[in-house]
Amino acid sequence: MPKTPANVKPMDVLKSALSRNVLIDVKGNREYSGILEGYDVYMNIVLQNASEIINGENKGVYDRVLVRGDNVIFVSPSKGDGS
Template identity: 50%
Template structure:
């Protein structure tokens, strides 16, 4: 059965880290706490990954129009 994109997000909600790629080349990793139909995201334990360096951000709200993709993290 083909899954809808929001069904896949429901599977990782509050469970495992996700990687969020943003416009401008930024990448955020964190635990998805919530989202809406506009792909606005709430991430907990968020970290920004840049040039192999990790900077802890904490809780973060990402505006949906900046999101390129969301992927479950393998870590």
């Protein structure tokens, strides 16, 4: 059965985004953009080569970042990541 918006599950979206660029919006006007390396059922997310963006300004790039799931507002697979 093809995936329609009614039967797409959040974990399916994360699974399909593994090893691809994602944008994560978190509490406190922060965003992280990087390659999705892993996640768990609590939405704890590990990114590689992650940029931290605060109030629209890039504050730094980190080799690896763990974003705690209870801070996540949304996760979006990035367009234009070559995949």
